[in-house]
Every structure is written in C-alpha cells, then in structure tokens.
Amino acid sequence: MNRTLTDADLAVFADSIAADMAALDVAEPVRPTRRLPPLTDVPVMGGVQAQGDVLILPIDRAMPHWAQPLPHDRAIPIVTTGNGHALRALTRGTGRVDWAPIHDDGHVIAVVHIAGDAVLLLEQPGGGHTPLAVGAGCYEIRRQREAAPWAPAEHRDPWQDPSGRTLGAAGALFVAAASVVVVD
Amino acid sequence: MIVHTFRPYTRSPWLVSLGRGLGLHSTQRLIRIRPVEVPIVRDFRADVAQYGIGAVLEVCELIGEPEVDEGHPAKLNRALWRPPADNYGPDLILDCFNGTPDEQTGLYERVLLRVPDTCRTPREAASWTYGVDADAYHLVRRT
Numbered sequence: 001m002n003r004t005l006t007d008a009d010l011a012v013f014a015d016s017i018a019a020d021m022a023a024l025d026v027a028e029p030v031r032p033t034r035r036l037p038p039l040t041d042v043p044v045m046g047g048v049q050a051q052g053d054v055l056i057l058p059i060d061r062a063m064p065h066w067a068q069p070l071p072h073d074r075a076i077p078i079v080t081t082g083n084g085h086a087l088r089a090l091t092r093g094t095g096r097v098d099w100a101p102i103h104d105d106g107h108v109i110a111v112v113h114i115a116g117d118a119v120l121l122l123e124q125p126g127g128g129h130t131p132l133a134v135g136a137g138c139y140e141i142r143r144q145r146e147a148a149p150w151a152p153a154e155h156r157d158p159w160q161d162p163s164g165r166t167l168g169a170a171g172a173l174f175v176a177a178a179s180v181v182v183v184d
Numbered sequence: 185m186i187v188h189t190f191r192p193y194t195r196s197p198w199l200v201s202l203g204r205g206l207g208l209h210s211t212q213r214l215i216r217i218r219p220v221e222v223p224i225v226r227d228f229r230a231d232v233a234q235y236g237i238g239a240v241l242e243v244c245e246l247i248g249e250p251e252v253d254e255g256h257p258a259k260l261n262r263a264l265w266r267p268p269a270d271n272y273g274p275d276l277i278l279d280c281f282n283g284t285p286d287e288q289t290g291l292y293e294r295v296l297l298r299v300p301d302t303c304r305t306p307r308e309a310a311s312w313t314y315g316v317d318a319d320a321y322h323l324v325r326r327t
Contacts, residue, residue: 047324048316050255050283055314107315129284130327144313147298150273152225175202 044119044133051122052129053144054078054085054109058137063113067100070112075123078110078141083126087112087141090119090133110141226271228296237279237294241265244277251306255323256283260292262306264299274301278309283326 049056070076075086076099087110089097095118102108112134114120120134122141231240244265253262262280267273275298282293303309311321 043325045324048255048320048322050314050323050326052283052327055316057314057316057320127287129282132325132327142314142316144297145315146313147275147300149227149298150225150275152273171198172202172205 042121042131042133044135046135046137049122049132049134051085051124051132054122055142055144056122056132056134057140057142059111059140061111061138061140063098063111063138064100064102067098067111067113070097070099070120072097075125077125079143083124083128086123086125088121088123090121092117095119107142107145108140109143111138112141113138224271225273228267228272228277228298232296237296240267240296241277241279243268247276248305250279253280253310253323253326255326256281256292257326258292262310264303264306264309266301275299276301276303276309278303278306278313280306280310 046058048058070087070089072089072091075088077084077086078101079085087097087099091097093116095114095116097115097118097120098113100111102110112120114134114136116136118136120139121131122134123131228240244267247264247266250261250263252259258281260281262278265277265279267275267277278297278299280295280297282295285292297309297313299309299312303312305318307321308318311318314321
C-alpha cells in the first residue's frame with residue numbers, strides 16, 4: 001500500500017533515529033551534521049563580515065522606499081542556491097531591523113538597517129558556515145562574483161572571404177559578360 | 185601547439201574565384217596542408233576536479249607574496265596566481281580558504297576564484313569579487 005509521508009511523520013521518524021543513535025555506545029559519537037552551533041558563541045560585530053560568498057558591508061546611505069521591518073519569528077531567505085543564506089532579526093525592546101531587497105545591482109542583494117538593541121543574524125539554513133551577528137547600523141549585503149570564463153578569439157583564416165559569400169553563377173556570368181563588353 | 189590539419193580551401197575572395205574560373209589563378213591552393221596554431225582552452229575548475237589544486241597551481245606563476253586574510257578565524261594566507269594565458273586566458277586565480285572548517289575533516293576548504301588581470305594583490309582580488317573598493321575591504325570576521 002502506498003502511503004504519503006507528511007512532515008510530521010518525517011519529524012517523528014527523525015526523532016526516533018536520533019534517539020537510536022544517541023543510545024549507541026560508540027567510541028566516536030555521531031553528531032547531526034546540520035546542527036547549527038549555539039548562538040552564544042557568535043560575537044555581535046559592526047564591521048565588514050563575510051559568510052562564504054555573502055559580504056556585509058557597513059555603508060552610509062538612505063534606505064530605499066520599499067524597505068520594511070524584518071519579521072522576528074522567522075528567517076527570510078536571501079540566497080536560495082547551494083546551502084542558502086537567510087536573515088533573521090533578533091529584537092528586544094525598541095530594537096528594529098528594516099530590510100529592502102535590491103535587484104538592479106550586480107553585487108548588492110539587500111540593504112538592512114539595524115536600530116536599537118536589535119541584532120541581525122545571517123545564517124545558513126543548509127548548514128556549512130557559522131552564523132554572523134550584526135550590530136546597529138546600515139549595511140549592504142553583497143554577493144560574491146567571479147570573472148566571466150575566458151573564451152579565446154575565433155581563429156580567422158586570412159584567405160577566407162570575410163563576407164562568407166562566394167561568387168555565384170549569376171555573378172560570374174555578369175562579370176564575364178561585362179568583360180566581353182569592355183574588351184569589345 | 186602545432187597541429188597539421190587538412191584544410192580544404194573552398195572559400196576565397198571573389199576576384200580569386202573569378203581568376204580561377206578564367207584560368208588566371210592556380211587551383212593549387214584549393215587544397216593544401218599547412219600548420220595551424222590551435223590553442224587548447226582549458227577550464228581550471230575542470231582541471232582542479234581532475235588533477236587537484238596542486239597540479240593546476242604548479243603551472244601557474246605566483247604574483248607577489250601571499251598575505252594573511254585578516255578576517256579569517258585561523259589567519260590563513262591568500263595568494264594570487266597567474267595561469268598560462270594560452271590555456272587559461274588572461275584572468276588571474278585568487279587562492280583563498282573557506283572561513284568555516286569542514287565538519288567531517290576539520291580542515292578549511294581551499295577555494296580558487298577567477299579574477300581579472302587588473303588585480304595586483306590578493307586583497308584587491310578578494311575585494312573585487314564582492315564589488316568593493318580595496319580600501320574599504322577590512323574584514324573583521326569571516327565564517
């Protein structure tokens with residue numbers, strides 16, 4: 001009988017597997033690979049920080065008119081390829097994180113403004129890189145790019161007709177007739 | 185690399201075609217064998233996957249001295265390499281390390297990035313990849 005597993009079923013299955021693995025008595029304990037490190041280890045900084053191919057650059061600029069507060073109960077994905085990158089706002093009291101996506105720049109993908117006691121967390125949902133914590137200020141979030149792959153110039157034959165055309169039969173007849181007329 | 189190819193000369197300037205038709209030009213050149221310079225274009229990513237980073241960088245020329253990536257948690261070095269232009273083109277290769285060690289091996293993954301040949305130092309190359317001026321690129325933390 002076919003049965004479709006729901007997310008709840010998968011969660012129960014994952015919990016049971018984790019419990020089984022925890023009960024194993026092995027020399028080297030098996031750790032879940034997608035576990036994020038505890039956030040208490042993440043220092044809150046205000047300078048230039050990089051998480052893999054994403055850079056956080058402090059800037060002095062006004063927020064775009066389409067800026068809006070970042071929700072504090074969920075992470076907002078800003079890069080969805082690979083392991084991805086996501087923004088999460090940690091707010092307290094009057095703290096607030098505003099953000100605006102940018103689409104017309106080759107490097108800048110978002111602008112954020114962090115005010116008060118708020119902290120912006122840049123995390124990787126797929127795991128891989130340690131989270132970054134960003135303090136108050138205005139920042140550009142930039143994506144890393146590479147130079148375009150090199151393609152050598154096409155080899156040109158000096159004897160080749162650059163127009164790509166050849167003298168057709170009609171053209172040959174016309175030139176021959178014209179030369180006869182000139183000779184006459 | 186010189187490769188001797190069999191090249192049929194089927195397309196010529198129209199005056200030459202006319203001359204051949206009228207018997208003024210020789211038809212000897214229509215088919216001939218001559219050496220042709222064929223550059224072998226290589227993709228360094230494919231070469232890294234096949235031969236490893238060390239084999240690829242062995243044929244490259246180190247530009248300047250490696251410098252410390254100041255934002256890296258282990259303060260590892262980064263370097264700039266010039267690959268052979270005939271095979272890899274004029275672009276340079278930035279040689280740097282991932283900021284978070286691999287969970288399985290505990291090692292920092294070595295990363296090669298293609299940067300333009302206008303970059304003069306590894307720091308300039310690293311800042312170019314993010315579109316940032318080198319003077320503003322002072323990393324305090326990399327993960």
